[in-house]
Amino acid sequence: MSFKMVADHAVWPLENDAIFGLAAKAKEAIEKYGKDNVIDSTLGALVDDDGNLICLETVYSELKSLPNADIAAYAQVAGQPDFLEAVQDACFKGYKPDAYIKAVATPGGTGSVRHAIWNYTNPGDSILVCDWFWGPYVTISEEFGRTVTNYELFNDKGEFNIISFKEKFEELLKKQKRLVTIINTPANNPTGYSLSDEEWDEVLNIAKENAKDPENKIIIVVDSAYIDYAGIGNERRKFFTKFSHLPENIFVMVAYSMSKGYTMYGMRSGAAIGISSSEDVANEFYYSAMHANRANWSNGTRAAMSVMTNIAKDPAKTKAYEDEVNSTKTMLRKRADAFVEGAKEAGLEILPYRDGFFVSIPCSNAKKASEELIKENLFVVALKKGLRFAVCAVSEEKCRVSPAKIKRVLDNL
Numbered sequence: 321m322s323f324k325m326v327a328d329h330a331v332w333p334l335e336n337d338a339i340f341g342l343a344a345k346a347k348e349a350i351e352k353y354g355k356d357n358v359i360d361s362t363l364g365a366l367v368d369d370d371g372n373l374i375c376l377e378t379v380y381s382e383l384k385s386l387p388n389a390d391i392a393a394y395a396q397v398a399g400q401p402d403f404l405e406a407v408q409d410a411c412f413k414g415y416k417p418d419a420y421i422k423a424v425a426t427p428g429g430t431g432s433v434r435h436a437i438w439n440y441t442n443p444g445d446s447i448l449v450c451d452w453f454w455g456p457y458v459t460i461s462e463e464f465g466r467t468v469t470n471y472e473l474f475n476d477k478g479e480f481n482i483i484s485f486k487e488k489f490e491e492l493l494k495k496q497k498r499l500v501t502i503i504n505t506p507a508n509n510p511t512g513y514s515l516s517d518e519e520w521d522e523v524l525n526i527a528k529e530n531a532k533d534p535e536n537k538i539i540i541v542v543d544s545a546y547i548d549y550a551g552i553g554n555e556r557r558k559f560f561t562k563f564s565h566l567p568e569n570i571f572v573m574v575a576y577s578m579s580k581g582y583t584m585y586g587m588r589s590g591a592a593i594g595i596s597s598s599e600d601v602a603n604e605f606y607y608s609a610m611h612a613n614r615a616n617w618s619n620g621t622r623a624a625m626s627v628m629t630n631i632a633k634d635p636a637k638t639k640a641y642e643d644e645v646n647s648t649k650t651m652l653r654k655r656a657d658a659f660v661e662g663a664k665e666a667g668l669e670i671l672p673y674r675d676g677f678f679v680s681i682p683c684s685n686a687k688k689a690s691e692e693l694i695k696e697n698l699f700v701v702a703l704k705k706g707l708r709f710a711v712c713a714v715s716e717e718k719c720r721v722s723p724a725k726i727k728r729v730l731d732n733l
């Protein structure tokens with residue numbers, strides 16, 4: 321089709337979302353062959369062993385008990401004030417940095433990522449993310465005339481590749497004098513990798529070294545979408561305290577999401593949380609994000625904000641909610657362990673997994689591999705550099721047997 325009505329900047333390929341397309345195919349296969357005979361590891365949502373979406377009871381009983389007016393009313397543009405307090409506690413859980421911190425409600429973590437890219441880069445800038453990354457970073461960047469540069473996430477030893485990070489970080493900063501880098505940790509999508517506290521020190525040392533040039537502006541975005549399913553207790557939140565007393569030309573923003581931790585994917589709620597040693601920088605962030613809220617979606621989902629706030633205000637509800645999340649986390653851990661164990665036995669190479677919803681399998685022809693696996697009724701997402709298996713969506717038993725099936729198909733490609 322050559323005739324175009326949309327303006328030049330809004331011309332994009334006429335194609336549907338590949339992951340949702342594959343999920344629809346998996347559904348068809350389940351209808352045809354029965355759910356016991358199909359492994360659907362496509363979507364990034366928690367599903368029970370019978371294939372039903374997990375919806376936390378504590379969250380939905382709270383939602384359903386809200387007065388209609390609390391669901392129907394507009395929220396404030398920046399978000400309800402009590403939510404903006406509650407969301408900081410939910411994010412940092414005792415590991416709050418000693419800094420000026422401001423939060424603005426956004427529709428999911430996506431909204432925060434959008435604000436980070438738009439509000440902190442100039443036209444034509446490149447943002448820095450690792451080579452195993454969440455696709456929408458590119459979609460959002462493209463939408464705004466920005467590009468994405470990748471560093472290699474892993475070195476030969478399967479550790480965070482700090483050398484590759486440093487090289488790309490300094491290359492872009494030298495050219496642009498400002499840099500947004502998004503680090504999706506803990507529980508990276510798609511690999512399940514979480515930066516260790518020592519790896520965070522290395523990242524921050526590079527940032528601090530480069531911050532000595534006062535012309536440089538460094539923005540570190542922590543995409544914490546899967547944080548509630550990482551580590552034991554709150555151990556994977558310790559790194560937040562490292563964002564205390566940073567130079568004022570290093571700004572940290574957490575893209576906080578309620579989608580996974582509250583199983584409120586479609587309720588579209590989260591927050592952009594800005595952290596700075598400078599009160600002015602924190603305030604500037606707040607008003608800039610609030611303006612962006614007004615310009616894009618006006619305000620967020622009030623009912624979702626109320627659910628978090630009400631649970632946080634009542635210790636009994638908090639305990640019940642945390643117990644529910646923890647039992648889901650245990651289920652996820654068992655599934656991931658089963659997959660990792662199965663991979664070891666089958667001799668299937670996987671990327672280092674630490675936490676979260678996904679495990680990745682590096683391979684050269686992922687698209688072909690995914691197509692071949694569909695013939696075996698195993699649905700996995702093909703990425704540029706490999707396959708993504710969603711342990712969040714597959715029973716422990718099926719997680720155990722999947723690696724051998726994948727290995728067989730990869731060996732015969």
Ligand code: PLP
Nearest residue numbers: 428429430454509543545577579
């Ligand atoms: N970041 C990553 C890596 C994700 O996988 C997701 C959701 O899939 C998000 C952010 C944001 O999700 P939401 O906008 O639903 O909070």
